[in-house]
Amino acid sequence: MHVIPAVALEHVDFGYAPGRRVLEDVSLEVREGEFVAIAGPNGGGKTTLVRIVLGLERPASGTALLYGEPAHRFSRRRTLGYLAQRAELGGDAPATVREVVAAGRLACAGLVGPLRRRDRELVAEAIARVGLEEVADAPLRTLSGGMQQRAFIAKALAGEPSVLVLDEPTTGVDVESQESLAALLDRLHSELGVTILYVSHEFGAVERFVQRLVLVRRGIVFDGPPRELPHVWHDPSHAHA
Amino acid sequence: MLELEFMRLALAAGAIVGVLAPAVGFFLVQRRQSLIGDGIGHVAFAGVAAGILLDVSPVLTALVAAVLGGVAIEALRSRGGTAGDQALALVFYTGIAAGVVLVSSAGALDVGLFQYLFGSILTVTRGDLLLIAILGAIGLATIGLLYRALAGAIVDEEGARVAGVPIERLNVTVAVLAAVTVALSMRVVGILLVAALMVLPVIAAGRVAWSMRSTLLLSMAIGLGSALAGLTISYYADLPPGGTIVLVAAGSFAVLAAARPLRAPA
Ligand SMILES: Nc1ncnc2c1ncn2[C@@H]1O[C@H](COP(=O)(O)OP(=O)(O)OP(=O)(O)O)[C@@H](O)[C@H]1O
Ligand SMILES: [Mg+2]
Numbered sequence: 001m002h003v004i005p006a007v008a009l010e011h012v013d014f015g016y017a018p019g020r021r022v023l024e025d026v027s028l029e030v031r032e033g034e035f036v037a038i039a040g041p042n043g044g045g046k047t048t049l050v051r052i053v054l055g056l057e058r059p060a061s062g063t064a065l066l067y068g069e070p071a072h073r074f075s076r077r078r079t080l081g082y083l084a085q086r087a088e089l090g091g092d093a094p095a096t097v098r099e100v101v102a103a104g105r106l107a108c109a110g111l112v113g114p115l116r117r118r119d120r121e122l123v124a125e126a127i128a129r130v131g132l133e134e135v136a137d138a139p140l141r142t143l144s145g146g147m148q149q150r151a152f153i154a155k156a157l158a159g160e161p162s163v164l165v166l167d168e169p170t171t172g173v174d175v176e177s178q179e180s181l182a183a184l185l186d187r188l189h190s191e192l193g194v195t196i197l198y199v200s201h202e203f204g205a206v207e208r209f210v211q212r213l214v215l216v217r218r219g220i221v222f223d224g225p226p227r228e229l230p231h232v233w234h235d236p237s238h239a240h241a
Numbered sequence: 242m243l244e245l246e247f248m249r250l251a252l253a254a255g256a257i258v259g260v261l262a263p264a265v266g267f268f269l270v271q272r273r274q275s276l277i278g279d280g281i282g283h284v285a286f287a288g289v290a291a292g293i294l295l296d297v298s299p300v301l302t303a304l305v306a307a308v309l310g311g312v313a314i315e316a317l318r319s320r321g322g323t324a325g326d327q328a329l330a331l332v333f334y335t336g337i338a339a340g341v342v343l344v345s346s347a348g349a350l351d352v353g354l355f356q357y358l359f360g361s362i363l364t365v366t367r368g369d370l371l372l373i374a375i376l377g378a379i380g381l382a383t384i385g386l387l388y389r390a391l392a393g394a395i396v397d398e399e400g401a402r403v404a405g406v407p408i409e410r411l412n413v414t415v416a417v418l419a420a421v422t423v424a425l426s427m428r429v430v431g432i433l434l435v436a437a438l439m440v441l442p443v444i445a446a447g448r449v450a451w452s453m454r455s456t457l458l459l460s461m462a463i464g465l466g467s468a469l470a471g472l473t474i475s476y477y478a479d480l481p482p483g484g485t486i487v488l489v490a491a492g493s494f495a496v497l498a499a500a501r502p503l504r505a506p507a
Contacts, residue, residue, distance in 0.1 A: 054403050077405025084399045095396055096452045103393035107404035111390035111411075139451060155397060159404055 004068040006032045006163055006195045007053050012062035014045075014052060022048050024219050026062070032162075033193045035185070037203045037226070040216035046199045047085050049216055050165050053197065054082055066163075078107040081161030085168045085199070087152040097143070097151045098136045101126050104158030126158040127151075129184060131177075145172040153181065157188075164188070167199045178205040185209065242476050250370050251362045252472055255486065257377040258422075258429045258438070259468025263446075263460035264384050265422045266439030268415050271395045271453070277314060277416075278436030280329045281423045284310030284336035286432050288424075289357045290343035299357060300372070304424040310336060311420035315412050360431030360483030362472070373425050380418055391415065392453050429468070430483035437487045442467060445494035463493050 007030035014023040023045045030036055040046050051057045052064050055071030064071040066080075074080070081104075095103075101123050102115060109119045127136050130150040140148050153169050164185075170178045186209040188194040198206055203213065207226045215222035215229075222229060242248050269277050288306025292299030310332050317328035344354060356364065365373075384391070394401050394411045402408045419439070426435045446459035471486030478485075 056399070056403065077403065080403050080405075082400050082403040084397075087397060087400070094447060094450055094453055094456050095392075099392065099453050100396050102389070103396040103401065106390060106393040106401055106406050109389075111406070112386050114389060137452070152397070155400065161404075165403075 003031065005029045005065075006034070006067060007197070008063075008065040008068075009049075009052065009059075010063045010065075012052060012059040012064060014048060014057065014059050016048075021218070023052070023216075026216075026220055028214065028220060028223070030195060030197065032195055033189070034212060035189045035196045035206075035210045036198065036212045036214060037206050037210045038197060038199045038214045038216060039201065039203050040221075044217040046216050047167055050082075050167055050197055050199060054080060054165060078159065079162040081156040081159050081164040083152050083156040083166045083169050086171065088148070094139050094141065096137050096139055097127060097132050097154075098123060100140055100151050101154045101158050104155035106159075108159055122160065123158050126154040129157060130154045131180070146174055146177060149173050150177060150181075161194065163195045163197075165197045165199075168201065169198070170200060170202065170205065175205075178202070182206045182209055242473065247363050247365070248472075248476060250365045250367065251482070252469060254362060254365045254370050254373050255429055255468035255472050255482075256465055257373050258426045259464040259466075259486075260461045261377045261380050261464075262422050262426050262435070262438040263442035263464035264381060264457065265415070265418045266436075266443050267457045267460055268391055268395065269419060270440055270443040270447075275440045276326075276329060276436065277311075277419055278423060278439040280314055280333040280336070281307050281311050281420050282427075282432045282435045283333050283340070284313075285420075285423050285427060285435075286357070287336045287340035287343060289354070289427075289432070290340045290347065293353065294343050294347035300369070300424065300427070303357070303427060304421065306336075307420035307424045308417055311416035311423075312413060315416040319409060319412060356431075357427055358431050358433050359481065360427070360429055360434065362429045362482045365428055369428060373428070376421055376425055380421055383414065383418060387411070387414065388457075395453075430486055434483050434487045438464065438467075438490065441487065441490040441494055445490065445497045448494070448497040449500055463490065467493060 007028065009026055009028045012023060012026040013021060015021045026049065038046050038049065048057065052059055053071060055074055058072050066074040069075060105115060105119045105123060109115055127133055130153055132147065132150055132154065135143060140151055149169065149172055156164060156166065170181060182205040185196055185198065189196055210226060212224065213226045213229060214220055266278065269275055285303040285307040288303035289299040292302035314328050314332050317331065390411055394406065394408055398408055422439065423435050426438055430438050442460040442463035445463050446456045450456035450459050467490040468486050471489040472482055474480065475482040475485040
């Protein structure tokens, strides 16, 4: 019996400009319910890789599938949660934490009319999960960078995704919050079976939770359990093959 | 002042536009697209010129031109890979150049044109008011129904896109709303000042508001207040209404900027 993987990239090539490949011959399969850390040097192509996975970019050659469907035409998008790298408020919006997190219910709750009670409860729950209850109605701009980041993490969680992609969610977040985010993701993963792709330089915090570490540097240069990572690569910013 | 029919019509038209313009402008300002109203206004100018040339209602042709211009700006921005301000510049200057050429071939570089450039709220008829009321109500209802979606798309466009929210359609909705607002506001403050009425109340509200929702509601109140106060002042002081309304809106910004920002109710 062959189970359809959540994510399947096959021989993917990609470049933003013709003639300059950012990713070359990348193949990656992530089964439903896996918790995978993606690491690699700056410019290695991590963000590009997850954007291809989510169907935001299309491979120049090769295929990108989500649950067996072409990623850019995936039919169950509301099950996807994405926190972009350096997420920040679009424009000059004076949004509060609650308004930001509520935006995460948009795809599930529909576009028209106010949020129903159940959706508002889920928003409050997501805010509590990242420990921002006390500032829930404060404008995001008045919070520290790390707290803003946590608001965006809550936004991604509020949609109750079954595939969650976080691109460097802990940049600017203190060690304590990194640990609590890691523990939270571990719970989502083990209790709800959420498939998680976690892009980070500092994968130290998630190292003990993930089954798999993928190192990206134009191609996939390592893919396996974190403990099997060759010693020279242990700090991924030093991944000079 | 209220015993005069033309002032009653002017106040009613001013009130509707005063509420609608900042409500639509809110979404433009939050996306740092404050100048889109201006760009659409310039295309609307070409529309007015075409109306004069073809001898059909310039408001109608302006409406059509504004909608086409708004959608074109949005399409250039999202699909062409053109940066937002470049898309704007392209449409902006094409509009005004086409307007100038059309107007001069209609031989209409005269007073008739002035009323579209600077507004002519005192000549609003019952028929005009009906059109403003109907389109204004449709615009406000659209914003009321889609507020959460439009605001959510501003908060995190990419995240919403991944989750399958129809971002393109929401963006086009904002563009069409902006175009309709420009065409309606033209009679009240004139093409040259339309964008001011969409933007100034919003940035004034932004000085004291504590959330997106409060910014939106406050800006609508400021827009309404500016329109009514501006018209009243212009009536008694014998000043041009459009300019006076916009100066009142600018004044409210100065006052609120000086006020200490309110905090969220604890
Ligand atoms: N929108 C873009 N247009 C052109 N080139 C891009 C674009 N985004 C990324 N690149 C290039 O693609 C390469 C890979 O970038 P990517 O952002 O995927 O790397 P990354 O591993 O996420 O890096 P970081 O650790 O800095 O986030 C880099 O050389 C970068 O300059
Ligand atoms: Mg990156």
